[in-house]
Amino acid sequence: MDDQALQKDEMQEIIDEFIVESSELMDNVIQDIVAIEQSQDEEKVNGIFRAVHTIKGTASFLGFNVLTALAHKGEDLLGLVRKGEMKTDQEVADVLLEAFDLMKLMIEDIRTGGVENHDASSVIEKLAGFLVSKKKNAEPPQEEKKKIGEMLIEEKIITKGELEDVLKKQETETDKMVGEIVVEEKLATEGQVKNTLIKQKTAGKEEQSIRIDVKKLDELMNLVGELVLGKNRLILVNSLAKKEGGGESVLDNLADVTSYVEGITNELQLSVMRARLVPIGKVFSKIPRMVRDLCGEFKKDIELKVEGEETELDRSLIEALTDPMIHIVRNSVDHGVEVPAEREKKGKNRKGLLSIKAYNEGNHVIIDIFDDGKGINLQAVKDKVKEKGLMSEAELASLSTKEAMNLVFIPGLSTAQKVSSVSGRGVGMDVVKTNIEKMNGQAYIDSEEGQWTKLTIKLPLTLAIMRALIVKSEDELFAIPLNMVTELVKLKEGLLKTVDKNEVLVLRNTVIPLMDLQKTFSRKTEEKQGGYVVICNIGEKVVGIKVHSVVGQEEVVIKPLGEFLKNIKGISGATIRGDGKVILILDIPSVILHHNNQKKAYSHLRAVSASAMN
Amino acid sequence: MKTILVVDDSPTIRKLLGYILKKKSYIIAEAEDGLDAMEKLGHVQVDLVIVDLNMPNMDGIEFVKNLRDNYYYMDTPVIMLTTTKDEKLKKDAFDAGVNMFLNKPVQPNFLLYKVESLLGEEEDHG
Structure with a gap:
């Protein structure tokens, strides 16, 4: 970049912006890669392609040549995926993830030292290898066509049965879009189909938002806190004045002002609190990648379902929640879900299920982590507790099933037979529980042996x-x-x-x-x-x-x-x-x-x- | 004073171009994609547009087509600034009505020179 054209501080500001922007893009991209490995989604592929393209463009401007070269090759490979000339199977996902991980590292290099410190040549070579040798045939991208049909059903323009007929017809007339057939069959007017198509295009548009320094929000929150206290005092003065008597009109005024300030303060408090709320998806976003890697490590096959990413939670809680969540998910993958062969023997689906769901309940956020693995062996837990001398036989006998289940949260207890690199060392569940309780939250566990385990976390919306x-x-x-x-x-x-x-x-x-x-x-x-x-x-x-x-x-x-x-x-x-x-x-x-x-x-x-x- | 609309989905690029263009005291308007740009054009009088090609919601070529359909912007100079070297896309861009096609990265002084000359041409005609 030309130094004369831009001053140093301006350049630094631009680089800072680039780091923020590109790390965010990379995080999303890595998440999406894991998603498209499971099921090809045109929107997501386009999003990934665009993100990598953007990073390439900006990095070239700023003179980060290694990063540019790497992004360029990644983009080429994604281009093939986008055109449907390559399928994102595990191999392709692996090499793309490797490239993107490296890009992330380089961005981190730039953040700390101002230059890229990693060598990308081997990864670039790998990407290039894929480009020449492996042009796999991709499945025809059915996804988008299906979606139009589904949206028409949602709009109550056509029924499910009608859509099925249309899809059947499409199999014989493959060059036609679902929309066209729907119009031909007079199931909907052209206008209706067009409107739905427009809706489909705009559905992904994000809400408007700006970035705010957390410090500023904290300051606001403090001020609101003071205001709430002021309001409380005013209410007190109002009731005191009423007790001691005084001019009627003065009292009326005071009562008026008090209720006015009370109302405004309550609303202000609520909206500032809401401004601090962040979607819980921030915590969840790391999980798909983690589950993918852990599955590889433990030779397990797990389908991950994540729901309620948009549920909002105070920023400080989001940060504190990350560690416990990682612990819990590791536990589920390592000890919960069995290996495919064992599952088959038990008559279960080869593919295990791990489902994570977040939702609001009153002033609380509930997170359920469910797996259909081997559940908790209640007797093993009890034996362990007895063995460690934590409770007596009589005590254990008097516990309800649920109480006994929650013994797993006692420090120093692990029922895993083998210690693996990620879990089974007897630290874990108790750490999870203490961390959650530090946030004024609660954690419970429920399970049916051999069938499933469900861990529930209950958190307040805000701490302040x-x-x-x-x-x-x-x-x-x-x-x-x-x-x-x-x-x-x-x-x-x-x-x-x-x-x-x-x-x-x-x-x-x-x-x-x-x-x-x-x-x-x-x-x-x-x-x-x-x-x-x-x-x-x-x-x-x-x-x-x-x-x-x-x-x-x-x-x-x-x-x-x-x-x-x-x-x-x-x-x-x-x-x-x-x-x-x-x-x-x-x-x-x-x-x-x-x-x-x-x-x-x-x-x-x-x-x-x-x-x-x- | 002339107003330049910068359309790019990367905030970094928008900031960078903003700094470069401010050297010659142009007024900068920003938009993050084609749709956003069309909206901005509704209430800001713009003398020149610098647009990226690959953007979400509405890409550069689509945007330029829409722009040329608008009576007020039929002759507004448009620079397409993109990483793409694809010849077909370049042709598509010119067909859509782009005045100049530049590849990222561009030298700041070169960009300023091009902007100046495109704006000058405009004045000669008008």
Whole structure:
């Protein structure tokens, strides 16, 4: 590139832009290659071709010659695929993926050092080899024609039966498009077919969007948080003013303004929150490639189904979700789905199924990961737990099937017979669960032995603002995340029992370990009678929190405690209430963890109470 | 001052061309594909168009055909700037009404010179 024509900073800016653009394109391309290996899709092939073409053009402008040469050869090969002169079988997909992986590495080189550091000659040669020797005949691209028919059905212009007739007819008159035949048969007018065709072309057009620096969004979110707090104060002042009386008109005005600000703030909060939401597809996009590679490694044959990529989730959650998802998918491929021969012996389809589905449920996002593999061997899990001395026989016997299933989340447990490079080391499921719980989420597992396993992850939409139960211990206020609270119990005499100096609550024949907020967080230690127990539930674990009184539900904005205080166990942050007071937010998972240390007492009582019941 | 519409699906190329063209203080309008460009042309008066060939939704040749159908843009100079060296596509482009066919990468000063001369021609006639 001519240095005189462009200043250095301008050039750097352009290169930065190129890196962002091309890495994004490459990610999509790699994903699409895996997709077209499964089924040829003209739209996708065109998309890949265009992306590689674009990178080639831009790279040549910027003087990245190795990258240009590689992209050029890749484009040539894709050109054949596009024209239908080559089929994307595994071999072709392999070499294309190799080329694109290398392109990604080079883009990474450019990001870090400004020049390409990889040699592409061997891959280029491979691509060239494919170009000369292997012109395979591709299947006629039926895909698009089919789609027109399907769209016509969707538009309720023709029926399914009619389409089948048309397709049959097309077999004898191969040079005709479905649309033409439909018109000939007078099933639809020419106009209708044309409209549908136009729709088909525009369907792929993406929504309009701009790139925003995450920092800016975070700033906005912080400001909205402050505004929510301001709103809460205004509501408080309004109710105070009402209580103390005053001029009627002033009060009316205040009430007016309060409800106005409340409404606006709520809406603003929602839309800023939505701006931070990212489609979950970002996490899912890596999975097809991973499953493909793992299948190769373990000699398995798996069909991957991904649904609900458009489900949205807060940005920070998306990042934190990547690792657990990778773990889970690896587990399913490695230990879940059996090898084809074994599946056949069991009378299952040779091809295993791995399905990943995301959807919204209220203020939560649910992700289901399902595989039709060998399921969980409940007895093996129980044996392992016993062997490691984590629970006694009596305890294990008292567990429900679902509870027992969720034992796989206990640290240090792996039922895999063999250790492989990717899973079976006994770390994994517990890490998955802790990671998910860190995000205020929950994870459960369900399975039928020999048939299937389903892992469910439940996540909140956002981390920054949540509904909480405000409770009081002595004069101190605390917030408990509302999504974990299952019930409130008013304390009466006889409900509390003491086991090994630990208080527990007996509620409807179950024993719930208790944590007394007063003892844990307050300085005063004098006993006070009465109060409430807040029952909190995370997955299969239950803990009760003893408080003096319950104030009510509130929307709280979570503020981190800062560098010095961030590692306090049991506290996840703080928030500011309407009256300006700072209150602490309890971190229930870590509270439960704390209590697990006293598990022995718990299990002891369980045995005692079980015998007492009989 | 003259306005130039840059049509390319790569934001990097648009930025790059933008920087080059700003040296001669042209006003730059950007569009990411043919469809987008047609829409932009509806409310911006454009003196010259630089267009890529291979783009989603509406490609360069299709776009130029549409452009020439529009009374106001029948004579607007169009430079097609593309990586393609395919002779058939080049012919198609000229048939559609492209004034000049350049291959990427192009030297910035060369591009500026060509833009200037195409705009000058325009003035001589008008």
